[in-house]
Amino acid sequence: xxxxxxxxxxRQQVLxxxxxxxxxxxxxxxxxxxxxxxxxxxxTGDSDVPPYANGLEALKDGWRLFQAAQLLPPQPGHxxxxxxxxxxxxxxxxxPVTA
Amino acid sequence: xTQPHRKNLLTSVQMAQFVATGSFRMDAVVPxxxxxxxxxxLKSGIPGVPYGTPLxxxxxxxxxxxxxxxxxxxxxxxxxxxxxxxTVDHHAVHIRKAHEGEAQNLHGDAIIDVREDAFDxxxxxxxxxxxxxxxxxxxxxxxxxxxxxxxxTGRYQNLLGQTRLTCPAGTVVLLHHGIWHGGRxxxxxxxxxxxxxxxxxxxxxxxxxxxxxxYDEQVARELGQYFPWYENATGRLEIYNRVKLWQAITGxxxxxxxxxxxxxxxxxxxxxxxxxxxxxxxxxxMA
Numbered sequence: 223x224x225x226x227x228x229x230x231x232x233r234q235q236v237l238x239x240x241x242x243x244x245x246x247x248x249x250x251x252x253x254x255x256x257x258x259x260x261x262x263x264x265x266t267g268d269s270d271v272p273p274y275a276n277g278l279e280a281l282k283d284g285w286r287l288f289q290a291a292q293l294l295p296p297q298p299g300h301x302x303x304x305x306x307x308x309x310x311x312x313x314x315x316x317x318p319v320t321a
Numbered sequence: 322x323t324q325p326h327r328k329n330l331l332t333s334v335q336m337a338q339f340v341a342t343g344s345f346r347m348d349a350v351v352p353x354x355x356x357x358x359x360x361x362x363l364k365s366g367i368p369g370v371p372y373g374t375p376l377x378x379x380x381x382x383x384x385x386x387x388x389x390x391x392x393x394x395x396x397x398x399x400x401x402x403x404x405x406x407x408t409v410d411h412h413a414v415h416i417r418k419a420h421e422g423e424a425q426n427l428h429g430d431a432i433i434d435v436r437e438d439a440f441d442x443x444x445x446x447x448x449x450x451x452x453x454x455x456x457x458x459x460x461x462x463x464x465x466x467x468x469x470x471x472x473x474t475g476r477y478q479n480l481l482g483q484t485r486l487t488c489p490a491g492t493v494v495l496l497h498h499g500i501w502h503g504g505r506x507x508x509x510x511x512x513x514x515x516x517x518x519x520x521x522x523x524x525x526x527x528x529x530x531x532x533x534x535x536y537d538e539q540v541a542r543e544l545g546q547y548f549p550w551y552e553n554a555t556g557r558l559e560i561y562n563r564v565k566l567w568q569a570i571t572g573x574x575x576x577x578x579x580x581x582x583x584x585x586x587x588x589x590x591x592x593x594x595x596x597x598x599x600x601x602x603x604x605x606x607m608a
Contacts, residue, residue: 238476242553251550254478266424266478267459267485267505302585304558305468307477 231321233258237285237313239277244293244309246277252307259319277311285313324405329397330531336401337543340566343465343497345402350394351446351491358385359448363414363514370409376520379409386412389446390518398495401530402442403522410441410519417456417507417515425503426475427459430519433470434498438569439526440465441498446516450490455513456505457486458494463548465499466562474501482549527572535571541578557581 240252250272255264274280281287289312296303331345339345351359368382376399380386390396399407430443451457461483467474485505486494496502498519507513534540544563547556561581568574568582577583 240477240480240550240552242551248553250481251552252477252480254476264478265506266427266475266503267456267483268424269479270481270483270485272479272481302558302561303468304466304555304562306474307552308555309552 230318232316233260233319235259235315235317237273237280237315239272239274239280239311239313240307241277241309241311244291246281246287246290246311248309249276250274259317277313280313285315287311287313325393325397325400327531329393330529331398331401332531333534334537334539334543336530336570337540337567339402339495339497340563340570341543341546342462343500344460344462345398345495346488347394347398347493347495349489349491350493351389351392351448353491355385355388356448356490359446359516360514363416363448363516367412367414367516370412372410373408373521375406375408375523377406386516386518389516390444395444395493398493399442399444399520402440402495402526403520404524404526404529407442407520407522410521412516412518415504415515415517417504417513419507419510419512421456421507424456424459424506426472427461427477427501427503428472428474429467429469429499429501431471431498433468435468437565439522441522442520443496443498444518444520445494445496447486447488447492447494448490448514448516449511451486451488451492451513452509453485453487454507454509455511456507456509457488457513458502458515459505460484460486460494460496460500460502461548461550463546463551463559464501465497466559466566467499467501469501477501480550526570528570532571545579561585 235258236256238254239250242248242251253272255273257264274283277287291308291310331339335345362385367380367386370379376390380390390399445458447457461480544567545560551559560579564577564582568576
């Protein structure tokens with residue numbers, strides 16, 4: 223069997239979790255998913271129940287963390303402003319697809 | 322427009338709810354007879370209105386919309402939030418077609434708007450019963466004070482405690498201009514209609530509602546509520562910002578039931594220690 227024949231085609235599935243604090247095991251307050259396999263089409267407002275209660279649960283289910291939001295001090299004069307969600311964690315799964 | 326009857330103004334508790342959530346909802350407030358006509362009226366289109374037209378002059382060519390904004394409960398709520406004779410910023414008929422495949426990204430309307438002592442209000446009228454499948458407007462309670470620009474929040478698909486609107490026919494929701502929202506995907510076989518008007522205030526928005534219950538303890542409870550999507554730390558800042566808004570619209574900058582504002586603005590200036598008690602001063606003298 224050639225090397226090319228055993229190579230699997232994979233696609234990335236992305237899960238974004240927004241957590242209640244900078245700790246990966248804090249509770250999920252928001253979530254988004256994107257499916258590079260094209261099998262599903264997640265979209266805005268499609269669910270009221272988070273896929274995982276916290277970030278650690280996602281790790282236990284095989285999601286690989288590849289980015290976490292930095293902890294940045296507020297800009298002087300804007301300490302009380304509220305804006306984007308701060309604790310954003312990006313996970314991925316690589317899923318085999320038939321080429 | 323005539324002054325609404327006091328009984329139709331919002332109460333202080335309802336205003337505090339609005340300040341906390343960014344919305345005020347009136348289920349089935351529009352009579353059935355109007356809801357029956359609405360789809361045809363909206364399908365035909367509502368004539369355009371130049372920006373800044375006083376409400377009383379804005380819909381002279383649309384008797385239906387005049388009746389809508391003059392319904393006592395609706396007129397009372399508009400007056401309570403933006404005052405007498407607001408101007409119409411713009412209006413629009415939104416139609417989500419049956420089986421329409423796309424949801425809107427979560428967004429705030431217009432552009433980032435960080436006014437701390439004034440706000441616009443958007444009226445959304447739903448003439449039909451809206452089911453979950455029909456993709457009623459998604460909105461996020463308590464998101465209106467977030468400083469974000471339009472659809473920069475588009476990455477957020479779902480937030481814990483979000484509102485996926487379902488409602489009986491004739492429901493009207495009044496929204497703070499900053500609230501995060503979006504039209505959801507319509508998975509049903511029915512076209513969904515919504516009519517929106519944005520109002521700009523023309524007076525200072527101070528005590529425009531029925532203030533008989535201004536010091537009701539429920540006001541503080543409404544202002545102090547947390548929403549499930551709030552992060553632990555930022556949730557406290559939300560309360561701070563709400564108290565600041567409440568202070569602005571009541572004209573009372575001492576109101577601070579849980580001390581979030583007072584604590585961090587306390588900068589006493591009175592010096593009580595005598596110079597002779599300053600140990601550094603004493604050292605200097607000894608040297």
